[in-house]
Amino acid sequence: MKNLEVAQILEEIADLMDIRGSDAFKARAYRRAAAVIGNLSADIAAVAKEGGLEALPGIGKGLATKIDEIIRTGTCRSLEELKAEVPEALRDLLAIPGVGARTAATLYRELGIRTLDDLERAARNGKIRNIKGMSVRTEQRIIDGLARMRTRGGRTPLGIAKPLAEELVAALSQLSAVSAIDIAGSIRRRKEDVGDIDLVAASARPDEVTEALCRLPQVASVLAQGATKVSVALRLGCQVDLRVVAPEQFVTACHHLTGSKEHNAKLRGLARQRGLRINEYGLFRLDGEESADEETAGMLVPVRSEAELYAQLGMAYIPPELREDRGEIEAALAGTLPRLVEPGDIKGDLHVHTDWSDGKNSIVEMAERAHARGYEYIAITDHSQALAMAGGLGPEKLAHQAEAIAAAQAALGDKIRILRGIEVDILSDGRLDLPDEVLSDLDVVVASIHRGFHQNEEQLTGRVEAALKHPAVDIIAHPTGRLIGHRDEYAIDLERVFEVARRTETALEINASPDRLDLSDVNARRAGELGIPLAIDTDAHDLARLAEMEYGVAVARRAWRERDGIINTWPLERLLRYLKD
């Protein structure tokens, strides 16, 4: 039983409790435990075996017993009892923005709605508006929310899919039958969410490899199994396709299965013009004659790497993140591909939280970890006072924090520079949540919106515009407010934001949290092309999430960005000059 699976079961219990109307604090305790286990680096089953569950924060006698039961049996009595009382399918309704536990319970009680289909039918037939406390507008919001969920349907966020894929690769690479194995598909291209996990293995004994995958503990069921290809469903609800090829076919198979489909199609057309043919089994010279549909027809042109493959087609190597047929093939032919920013270029993180607001770790801990990651600097940017629920800082607390930062700096010496910052709320009227003289005293001011999402486009854009024009503001964080698979961008005129950001030379953030990735690849590309400085920040609330920088860098790469356009690749001196201006 994996940590994430245990966490999901605890989440399920909490959701069902909320719908049932149990004590909200009890449900919260389950959620807290789920989060603790989900973020745990140690294996929960091992912890349980050693009797260490109760040592974990938020887990006492009661939960420890239940977690034990879950690890042993895959479920627990209280979950089964809840399921008998509350239709499990009601949980799906919670995914709709604006529908919480109470609404879900009401919909079930009043209209017998259990599933998303039930809900849609009721909404379209105008049944919702008749419920006390609901209206035509509520009905419309539900219809809109449903439509959005459907288009997202079944996709897994990169932040979940990639670690899962890596786990499978680690397991399968142990096999003696496997000479090479790698992740392909949209995970390798670092798309923000993926339809399934694609793996490619090289082996002379393919059936041993496909068999091994089917037997992995993560696998719930086998969907299809052939000689060299197998599809399985994971217990976490994600599909995996594994393709096994001969070792000499590994490079071209990886390339083929990395895609995208559109990129490959264009590449194959180009190859054909040059008398070549590409498929998953290799690169072949056609020698004038069309020798039927035999896969291996023509003469094999050996390629030892993808770079060689692209070279054979007369173009520069195209990194996976660019393979979307968004102009990369033309650029590679012309030799004008950008030199993409790399994880190693990042010299600091300019948006992180500590235990001064809603973060988990101390200033020193965050700075130490940033140093361990090889950074030159880190900006401490806790929330401002308007976010009371996150323990936001007012002027006084901020002044105290300045002392703590100075002390941390003294303790760390010249290992890393700790910058004093704030993530200041852009209030509903566009003012900032702290006085100008407080903001101007800081090294880094990150401004962002945390409330009033439902304002109209004029209002929201106006707020961001006002923040951009504020002389103290250096970076606008998560500019569109989206949460991947959960909440759309709010109504904001990005073109206008870009125009003002360009004029004021204010940086826009690529928020690296896999929940956000905001700006998105497409928006970041547009911003970068306009010459707007970008900052890739993790918004980390604990040590582990500082590592999510890789996802932000991936977005920047998918956005065709080079190092120089990212302000936190700059050396400290240059960054400080920029922040001062």
Added chain:
DNA sequence: GCCGTTTTCGGCCCGACTGTTTTCAGTCG
């Protein structure tokens, strides 16, 4: 259900916003 110790019971990040209401429940972060 967890936690602390000024409390083994009674708190539990808590305020803003929204929409539907005439005083507030539900949702969100």
